[in-house]
Amino acid sequence: MLSFHLFLTALLPQEEVIATAFFTGYLLWAFLLLYAFTAHNVWRVWGIYILLTAVFALPYLLKFNLNHGY
Amino acid sequence: MDTRKYNIYFHTHTISGIIIAALLYVIFFAGSFSFFKDDISAWQKGKSAVAKTITPDYNYLFDSLAQHHNLRGRNFDFYVLRQGHGTYVNMSASQDTTISKPKPKKKEGGRGRRGGDDDSAYFLFYFGDKTPSSYAEGYDMGEFLYRLHFLAQLNQIGINIGTPFGYLLAGIVSFMFLFALITGLLLHWDKIKSNFFIFRPWSKWKTVWTDMHTALGVIGFPFQLIYSITGLVLIVNVVLIAPFSKLLYNGDSEKLYESLQYSRSMKTEYSYKPMTASFDMNAFLAKWQKEIKGGQISRIHIGSYLDQNMQVSMDTKPDPKASFAGSGFVKVDIASGKVLEQKSLVDDTNYIDWVKGLIYHLHFGDFGGIPLRIVFFVLGLMGCVVITSGIMIWLVARDKTNIPVYKRKFNFWASNVFMAACLSMLPVTAFTFIMLKTLPHIDQSVIYRVYFYSWLVLGLYFIARRDLPLMNRQTLLFSAILCFGVPLANGFSTSLWMWKTWQQGAFDILFIDFLFLALAAICGFSYWKVRHQAKSFSILSFKKREEKPLANKVV
Numbered sequence: 001m002l003s004f005h006l007f008l009t010a011l012l013p014q015e016e017v018i019a020t021a022f023f024t025g026y027l028l029w030a031f032l033l034l035y036a037f038t039a040h041n042v043w044r045v046w047g048i049y050i051l052l053t054a055v056f057a058l059p060y061l062l063k064f065n066l067n068h069g070y
Numbered sequence: 071m072d073t074r075k076y077n078i079y080f081h082t083h084t085i086s087g088i089i090i091a092a093l094l095y096v097i098f099f100a101g102s103f104s105f106f107k108d109d110i111s112a113w114q115k116g117k118s119a120v121a122k123t124i125t126p127d128y129n130y131l132f133d134s135l136a137q138h139h140n141l142r143g144r145n146f147d148f149y150v151l152r153q154g155h156g157t158y159v160n161m162s163a164s165q166d167t168t169i170s171k172p173k174p175k176k177k178e179g180g181r182g183r184r185g186g187d188d189d190s191a192y193f194l195f196y197f198g199d200k201t202p203s204s205y206a207e208g209y210d211m212g213e214f215l216y217r218l219h220f221l222a223q224l225n226q227i228g229i230n231i232g233t234p235f236g237y238l239l240a241g242i243v244s245f246m247f248l249f250a251l252i253t254g255l256l257l258h259w260d261k262i263k264s265n266f267f268i269f270r271p272w273s274k275w276k277t278v279w280t281d282m283h284t285a286l287g288v289i290g291f292p293f294q295l296i297y298s299i300t301g302l303v304l305i306v307n308v309v310l311i312a313p314f315s316k317l318l319y320n321g322d323s324e325k326l327y328e329s330l331q332y333s334r335s336m337k338t339e340y341s342y343k344p345m346t347a348s349f350d351m352n353a354f355l356a357k358w359q360k361e362i363k364g365g366q367i368s369r370i371h372i373g374s375y376l377d378q379n380m381q382v383s384m385d386t387k388p389d390p391k392a393s394f395a396g397s398g399f400v401k402v403d404i405a406s407g408k409v410l411e412q413k414s415l416v417d418d419t420n421y422i423d424w425v426k427g428l429i430y431h432l433h434f435g436d437f438g439g440i441p442l443r444i445v446f447f448v449l450g451l452m453g454c455v456v457i458t459s460g461i462m463i464w465l466v467a468r469d470k471t472n473i474p475v476y477k478r479k480f481n482f483w484a485s486n487v488f489m490a491a492c493l494s495m496l497p498v499t500a501f502t503f504i505m506l507k508t509l510p511h512i513d514q515s516v517i518y519r520v521y522f523y524s525w526l527v528l529g530l531y532f533i534a535r536r537d538l539p540l541m542n543r544q545t546l547l548f549s550a551i552l553c554f555g556v557p558l559a560n561g562f563s564t565s566l567w568m569w570k571t572w573q574q575g576a577f578d579i580l581f582i583d584f585l586f587l588a589l590a591a592i593c594g595f596s597y598w599k600v601r602h603q604a605k606s607f608s609i610l611s612f613k614k615r616e617e618k619p620l621a622n623k624v625v
Contacts, residue, residue, distance in 0.1 A: 018314050019425040022303045025310055030249045034256075038078050060317070 076257065083253035088464050088484075090243045090250070093221070095457045095492040097243065101219035101297075102450030103499065105435055105443040106585065108153055109578040110212035114506050116564040117198060118576030119155040126154065126197040128351035134200075135161070139189060142166055143340055146372040152436070154366065156196040158205075163190045165340035165374060209514035211506055214521065215499070220305050223518070233308075241306030248298040255291060258284055276466050279459040287456045293449045294456075300433040343378040345405050354382065354402075362386050362398060380404040394437060395419060395427025440581065458492055461485050482536075490532035491525075493545040496593075498525045500552035500586060507559040546597040553590035557583035 032049070039045045103110070112119050128148075135141060143166035149158040194208035195201070217223060224236030258265075266288065269281045287294075303310075315325075359367065369385040386398035396419035401411040431437045435446040465485040469478055502521045506512055509520075528548075532541045560583055561567040571580040 016421050018311075019422045021310060021314075022307065022425060022429060023299055026245070026248060026299050026302050030245070030252055033249060034082065034252060037082050038075060 079253045079257040083250055083257050084464060086246045086250040086253070087460050090246045091457050091461050092488045092491050093239070093243045094247055095454055095488075096495065097219050097221070097240065097301075098450050098453040098457065099219075099492075099495050099499075100215045102447045102454070104212065104216035104219050105447050105450070106582065107212035107216045108151075109581050110215070111210045112576070112578040113560065113582040114210045114212070114512070116560075116566055116579070117196070118571070118574065118579050119153045119198075120576065120578050124155045124198045126150075126157070126352075126355070127200070128355065130200060131159070131195060132351060139191075140164065142344065142376045144375045146370070146375060148370040148372075150366070150368055150370070155198055156194060159191070159193055159195050159202075161191045165377075166342065206514040209517065210512075211503065211517060214514075214517050220301075223522075237305050241302060241309070244298050244301045244305065248295070248302065251291065251295055251298060254287060258288060262288060276463070279462045279466070283456055283459040283463055286452045286459075290449055290452045290456065293446075294453055296432050297453075300429045303429050304433060339379050340374050341378045345376050345378055345380055347405070349376060349380070349404060354404075358384060358400065362388075365389055365398060378405055381410070393419065394431060395424040397423050397426070454492070458489065461488050461492075486536055486538070487533055489538060489541060490529045493541055494525060494528040494532060496589070497545055497548035497552050498528055500549060500556055500589075503556045503586070504552065504559040507563040543597065543600055546593050546600065550590050550593035550597055553586045553593060556586035556590075 036042075036045050108119065132141065139161075141164075143164040145162040145165070147158075147160040149160070151157060193202045193204050196203075221236035221240045222234075224239060225234040227235070255262075261284075265284065269285050270277050273281075311327075355367065355370075365386045365388045367384050368387045371383045373379075373381045373383075381401060381403055383399070383401040386400070388396045388398070397413070399411065399413040400409060402409050435443050462485070465481055468481045498521060501524050502517065505520045506517075509516060532544075535541065557568060560579070566576070566579055568580055568583050571577070571583070
């Protein structure tokens with residue numbers, strides 16, 4: 001949830017994304033929680049969560065590192 | 071939908087629902103009443119805020135403060151009440167050390183516990199009768215119910231986990247509520263169309279509860295979804311804000327709050343040079359009030375009073391009729407009269423204002439006047455009905471012969487306690503309202519004691535009786551009598567009978583009387599119905615029945 005919105009901050013004005021996350025963040029969070037219950041294989045859930053987090057965090061991490069931490 | 075998914079939704083819905091049931095009921099019940107927070111305050115104090123327009127006289131406030139304090143170099147914060155008939159005042163110690171004579175002091179923390187050993191002050195001031203009162207004295211039933219609905223009172227029981235316990239609990243309940251809402255909707259998804267109009271009140275009890283639960287749950291779903299999300303944002307948004315501030319603002323949450331327009335830095339330098347001219351606050355406000363065209367000044371900050379560098383900042387909110395969202399801001403240097411910063415209410419409304427306006431107005435229901443509040447109140451009570459019927463479904467679904475007796479006993483015990491706590495809330499609330507008018511002195515601790523002890527006593531009584539139909543009948547009867555007593559108590563103690571408040575145009579006081587009269591009528595009617603028509607049934611050799619008063623109102 002966090003990394004997804006973090007991903008959006010790379011594309012859109014960040015304070016507006018955060019404000020939007022007030023609604024979408026909590027909803028997404030609840031759905032992700034529900035997904036963990038419905039899944040057949042727990043390991044796959046972990047895998048998907050980690051993969052998604054990594055993918056969405058990529059632009060942020062790149063930006064962060066290219067600018068030497070800022 | 072395949073059976074596996076259905077079962078998953080079913081169980082997650084049940085578990086998340088039953089865990090939060092009792093607390094969520096408290097939140098919904100108290101929250102519904104706090105739509106009328108301002109009216110309840112007016113009712114309790116016997117001073118209507120709408121009968122006559124009150125012009126805030128800040129000059130008088132400053133003059134009377136100046137009789138006891140040297141005001142030079144102090145900072146003031148005014149948090150103006152929503153109807154503008156009063157304000158919370160936070161006065162700091164003077165920055166002029168020749169006036170404040172600071173002792174070395176420890177840093178104090180904690181919201182709402184301001185004022186320490188220096189001569190700073192925090193109080194509530196009503197412009198109508200021009201009297202200050204401390205927060206605890208000014209505390210009223212509206213404030214109590216309002217704070218109860220986010221469990222603020224639990225903050226005081228001394229569980230120290232770094233964040234206010236009650237708020238955190240309310241936040242967790244809110245999130246689980248959101249989760250239960252989503253699973254509930256998915257669970258019911260296939261039947262949502264076919265069962266939309268199904269309500270079988272003459273069927274067996276379990277069907278009645280199930281229909282009530284799903285029908286009202288589906289009708290109320292958008293409302294409840296909004297409340298779970300906006301509630302989360304309002305009470306525990308820090309869980310969302312903290313990681314963002316870590317990642318995007320290098321941990322500087324002040325800066326994040328500033329860019330989200332929650333706070334602004336309002337620091338002023340104290341120059342030790344007194345301002346030459348005098349300062350007329352009333353004239354100043356009148357000028358800006360005209361500027362913002364129907365908007366309301368919600369907060370005023372005065373930095374370094376009567377100093378060369380004195381600055382006044384104001385936050386303004388638009389009239390909900392004119393604009394749904396928006397926030398204005400202006401900062402003025404008094405000595406030169408220059409406007410340092412300004413954000414217009416009309417032209418500078420941005421996306422963040424919209425989001426916050428949406429959250430705030432949807433949660434407080436303050437954009438459509440009394441009719442909207444009544445609708446929201448009814449929808450809120452519908453939430454209560456969904457919760458209690460949910461408890462009953464949970465109980466009867468587990469009351470089968472193939473389930474071990476010890477489990478059935480525990481289930482009954484749990485729902486007995488839950489129902490006792492929930493159903494006794496209405497009579498207890500009405501009782502406290504009556505006590506407000508009969509006890510000689512009312513302040514925060516009195517309200518706490520009356521409400522919580524009577525709740526405890528009544529709750530324990532019903533738990534001990536272990537009989538749900540009896541609990542239902544008696545709470546209905548108590549509610550009917552006590553709710554009817556509310557306007558009577560008001561009339562006898564203040565002689566503000568309903569016809570008098572009508573004549574005076576004190577509609578806020580009238581409304582509370584009327585509300586309780588209506589509740590009394592509904593409870594009385596339901597009591598009569600339950601006595602004469604309700605079918606009895608039995609589970610586990612104990613008998614039980616559902617609460618009906620609220621259901622009657624909406625169905």
